[in-house]
Amino acid sequence: MSTSAPWTVRGIDREEMPQVAEVALTSLLAPVLPDEVEERVFRFPERNGYGRILAATDEGGRIVGTTRSHAFDMALPGGVRRVAGITGVGVWPTFRRRGVLSALMRRQIADLHEAGEHYAALWASESGIYGRYGYGLAATEVVAAIDVHHAGLRADAPRDPGLRVELYRAVAGRKEAAEVFARVARTRVGRFARDELWWDIMTKDEPAERAGKGPLRISVVHGSEGPLGYALHRAERRWDPRGSASVLHVVEAVAATPAAHTALYEHLFSFDLVTRVEFASLPQDDPLNDLLANHQRLESTMVDSLWMRLVDVPAALGERSYAAPVEAVLAVTDRYAPWNEGAWRVEAGPEGARVERTDAAPDVSLDVSFLGGALLGRRPLLGPLRAGLLTEHAPGTVARLDTALFRPDAAFCGTVF
Numbered sequence: 001m002s003t004s005a006p007w008t009v010r011g012i013d014r015e016e017m018p019q020v021a022e023v024a025l026t027s028l029l030a031p032v033l034p035d036e037v038e039e040r041v042f043r044f045p046e047r048n049g050y051g052r053i054l055a056a057t058d059e060g061g062r063i064v065g066t067t068r069s070h071a072f073d074m075a076l077p078g079g080v081r082r083v084a085g086i087t088g089v090g091v092w093p094t095f096r097r098r099g100v101l102s103a104l105m106r107r108q109i110a111d112l113h114e115a116g117e118h119y120a121a122l123w124a125s126e127s128g129i130y131g132r133y134g135y136g137l138a139a140t141e142v143v144a145a146i147d148v149h150h151a152g153l154r155a156d157a158p159r160d161p162g163l164r165v166e167l168y169r170a171v172a173g174r175k176e177a178a179e180v181f182a183r184v185a186r187t188r189v190g191r192f193a194r195d196e197l198w199w200d201i202m203t204k205d206e207p208a209e210r211a212g213k214g215p216l217r218i219s220v221v222h223g224s225e226g227p228l229g230y231a232l233h234r235a236e237r238r239w240d241p242r243g244s245a246s247v248l249h250v251v252e253a254v255a256a257t258p259a260a261h262t263a264l265y266e267h268l269f270s271f272d273l274v275t276r277v278e279f280a281s282l283p284q285d286d287p288l289n290d291l292l293a294n295h296q297r298l299e300s301t302m303v304d305s306l307w308m309r310l311v312d313v314p315a316a317l318g319e320r321s322y323a324a325p326v327e328a329v330l331a332v333t334d335r336y337a338p339w340n341e342g343a344w345r346v347e348a349g350p351e352g353a354r355v356e357r358t359d360a361a362p363d364v365s366l367d368v369s370f371l372g373g374a375l376l377g378r379r380p381l382l383g384p385l386r387a388g389l390l391t392e393h394a395p396g397t398v399a400r401l402d403t404a405l406f407r408p409d410a411a412f413c414g415t416v417f
């Protein structure tokens with residue numbers, strides 16, 4: 001049984017950062033020591049300040065657990081919003097399962113609420129951890145691979161002879177990539193805006209990071225008025241007795257127009273000596289699914305991506321967009337954020353939403369984590385309803401909520417943070 005009693009959770013200062021990093025990197029089984037990657041340890045706090053980092057200490061003052069958060073501008077249904085990107089969660093291995101994480105999570109959510117934040121998001125290392133803290137799995141994305149001999153695109157794929165693809169070292173194509181990304185990220189729910197520091201991380205290419213693969217390159221699709229697409233990739237040279245069996249590893253492929261998608265994919269499938277192309281992450285509804293002549297050949301594995309948490313239920317539901325009108329009273333339980341608990345009347349539709357406290361009888365009773373899961377519009381409440389995890393008092397309410405919350409485009413983050 002876990003208890004938060006013996007732990008103090010507090011902010012840190014700069015001098016403590018190496019200890020905090022020691023806990024985070026050790027618990028996450030990082031292949032490095034903090035002093036070997038000093039620049040990496042300090043890069044975010046030096047920019048953001050130390051205020052978004054928390055440490056849990058034992059009675060003797062030793063740091064035994066930690067977490068921190070980014071301040072992202074993330075596309076959500078309804079527009080780009082400030083979202084706390086929770087990361088660096090770790091508990092020293094000899095202190096696990098004694099309530100350290102629970103103490104950290106309780107303090108972190110209270111801090112975020114006090115700071116006026118409405119949402120938190122994270123990538124979970126294991127799916128059994130964060131539901132109890134009010135997070136719900138809100139998005140899945142796809143890890144994919146294809147044998148290039150089966151990677152031909154449809155004859156009627158949109159092809160624009162005015163587009164040109166150029167291949168650069170990662171540093172050289174970075175500006176063009178950032179330009180395309182900024183255009184696309186604003187409207188793809190789940191994407192967060194990248195500043196220069198994020199582009200440093202995305203384009204970092206030290207030999208130690210290559211893990212047997214080649215240097216990082218960027219292919220850019222140029223249109224007459226500027227870049228329209230790019231892919232970040234590394235080649236892995238392999239030979240077998242019958243010849244080359246090299247693999248192109250695509251870190252990300254982003255395009256702003258249909259013809260740019262075609263140009264980008266045909267380019268990625270055209271490298272001599274490459275027999276297989278692997279994509280680290282694609283949106284569930286990536287155009288590649290429709291562009292491939294033989295799409296069954298795409299080997300796809302669905303993986304969990306963003307877990308979302310409503311820090312402030314009325315504010316988050318009130319500023320969301322809705323696809324259809326809905327009225328419902330939701331009785332929310334929230335063990336870690338008591339200000340969210342109770343009954344909320346939601347009156348929402350394409351024109352806007354109003355969310356108010358009410359004494360009315362609830363139509364649906366549910367844990368706040370299910371609202372987090374439903375937030376991005378692709379994980380219907382019907383799932384937990386059928387599983388018996390939430391209660392529908394007024395039949396049909398969950399179906400109406402799901403219709404109103406639905407987003408036709410799949411949420412996609414694509415960047416593990």
Ligand SMILES: CC(=O)SCCNC(=O)CCNC(=O)[C@H](O)C(C)(C)COP(=O)(O)OP(=O)(O)OC[C@H]1O[C@@H](n2cnc3c(N)ncnc32)[C@H](O)[C@@H]1OP(=O)(O)O
Pocket residue numbers: 001002027028086087088089090091092095096097098099100101102103122123124125126128129132
């Ligand atoms: C956003 C990110 O940064 S994801 C990275 C998360 N970090 C890691 O995976 C690193 C390795 N693991 C760890 O450091 C720790 O084991 C943590 C952070 C996952 C958990 O920390 P702990 O201090 O052991 O958790 P704590 O004791 O507070 O557990 C609280 C509850 O969560 C449960 N729990 C903790 N870890 C897990 C897990 N990995 N899987 C399932 N349940 C878990 C506990 O059983 C407990 O359940 P209860 O409330 O029903 O009693």
